[in-house]
Amino acid sequence: MKRFTLTLLLFISCSQYLPADTARIAVSSNFTIAAQKLALLFEQTSTHTIQVSSGSTGKLYIQIRQGAPFDLLLAADMERPQRLFDEGYANTAAFIYATGKLVLWSRDLAEVSSGLDVLKSKAIRRLAIANPKTAPYGKAAQQVLDNSISSPYPWTLVKGDNIAQTYQFAASGNADAAFVARAQIALDQRGYAWDVPQSLYLPIHQGALLLKRGDNNPAAHAFYRFLQTDKAKSVIQHYGYISQ
Amino acid sequence: MLDAILLTLKLATLTTLILLILGIPLAWWLAQSRGLFKDMIATLVSMPLVLPPTVLGFYLLIALGPDSPLGQLLTSIFGAPLTFTFSGLVIGSVIFSLPFMVQPLRNTFESIGSRPLEVAATLRASPLDTFFSVVLPLSRQGLLTGSIMTFVHTLGEFGVVLMIGGNISGETKVLSIAMYDYVESLEWGKAHLIAGGMLCFSFIVILSVTLMERNSRKGSRL
Structure with a gap:
């Protein structure tokens, strides 16, 4: 019982005081498994933590517009990241991280x-x-x-x-x-x-967008850069995507 | 949208009718019997009140699917698995709304007490006759409340349908799913129409139930 209480306390304190270097990324459902693998690899060489939330790109788009606390969006198209950029939710335009x-x-x-x-x-x-x-x-x-x-x-x-x-x-x-x-x-x-x-069918170009919320987050920046490394690209290809 | 409205009304009506047929004997039995077995059945009946709809949806997806013995039996009867069909939704709704029918019925049956039954028995009415000509007329209020609550609760069903429905127009795309679809695809004008409509409708229905209950209580006091 004592150990249970301690664990519970530890759990509560951890959830309340998240370290500053945690990035929340919104991931289109098709990319969830790959994103989790990438997050794992990333965390091995970094002190940062990545939290993955997944859903359809359309749903994530609306959630972000309604103020969802995401730092980075890994969408399944270029249309929604582009729209978010046009609407002022990001300072940098999206890049294609994978073609499905x-x-x-x-x-x-x-x-x-x-x-x-x-x-x-x-x-x-x-x-x-x-x-x-x-x-x-x-x-x-x-x-x-x-x-x-x-x-x-x-x-x-x-x-x-x-x-x-x-x-x-x-x-x-x-x-x-x-x-x-x-x-x-x-x-x-x-x-x-x-x-x-x-x-x-039209090519499924998938866009990665660093959101404004992630601009001041070192973890989001680091993961965003990690996505463009050869190591990350080979993982993405391993899951059946085209990645240049 | 009209498709979805008609489909939802059809689902709610069918669910209410089926639950009346199943709910009346079940609630009567629960009101009359004692013992652990009764308590266990009563608990089972109340479970949909607390279980997340996803739990129910998950079990239905497995049970009605082609891999389970029940699913295989149903497939051989209906020609295709019942998941993603209107019949599948009816089964889900009946389970999901079961407590909303059985609970009010059971309360009314219990409130009647044994006195009217004994009087009927001394007049040589058979138990079945007593039930239809004494119990049911006295339970008008419970029947009405149960039916209305079942009906509106079925209108509000979402999680189960999202899991076993498959979003098929005219078959499984009920109002709550159509509404979700409109929100997700940014057609918020249509979403507002459904949301506002359902808000007004459920307000009127619940208010009417409250007023009817008060009136009937006044009536019984006189």
Whole structure:
């Protein structure tokens, strides 16, 4: 009991007196795993701490506009970081930290590996995409569908709140297949995937934006610079992104 | 938006009807019996009041999905898993709103006491007859409160639908989800319309329930 009380006290005191060098970064769902890995690598060589919050890019955009305490945004498009910059939420324009790839993924259907034809067959009853209005990967998936399948679709289109929920729908078997980010399945050996040709959707350039709140935060600056190092870039590539 | 309004009303109406059918016998049984088993069932019924909707949503996602035995059974009956369907939402809403129907009903049934039942029995009414011609008419207030609370509570459902709905227009995109969608995509004009509408609607409904309860109490005193 005594030890429990001590731990609790320690916990409370830590949460109240966060060290000054903690950066809060808002990360688009597709990049969450990669961001956590990057944060881990960064913290090994630095005294700073990184806290990762994730959601769809559209949601994070609104949260930042409503005063969410984020220092850095790692979005899934360039549009929202650009808008935030135009609206005065940042002093420096965004740079492309990664270019994402869209894949069609299914847990059980091997036919997915041979391309979009499976979407014209009866094998699929539900196809999951992320909400095109708020999630850039959902928007890309919608472009692929518009370019290749005529509506009405022979299956039900299910929309995830963000790309992570979309993947969960398919991974739990509730949807037969889903359009997800390459990064989400990069380290998952299960299922069948097909890389969607880049000609079927506009490139998913993902922007990193140092927000005004992060301008005075050494941790945010350090992590922002770390993202542009070769070490970080090789990690980003490892997760299936293009990173120059 | 009209889609979402109609769908939400349909979901709330169906949930209320199903819960009336399930809730009346359940609440009657809870009001009449004693013992640990009853207490355990009563506890289970109240659980949705305190559980986060995400817990319920998570279990439903697994239970109704194609990997669970129940999900497989339902899939073979309905042809497809019930997740992302209107029927799935009805199941979720019924569980989610269960205490809102059962609690007021149970309170009214208990407040009737045993006296009217004994009188009915001496007049040779069968238990079933007693229930329909004595208990139910005396429980008008509880039936009304339970139905209205269930109805409005279903209108306010969000977390469960977000987890098992899949945001499909005309199927699972209820008002609360449409509202969330409008906020997230910066269409705040439409979001205001839904938010304001629901605010007024729930205010009127809860106020009417309060006024009706007061009137009926006055009535019973006379």
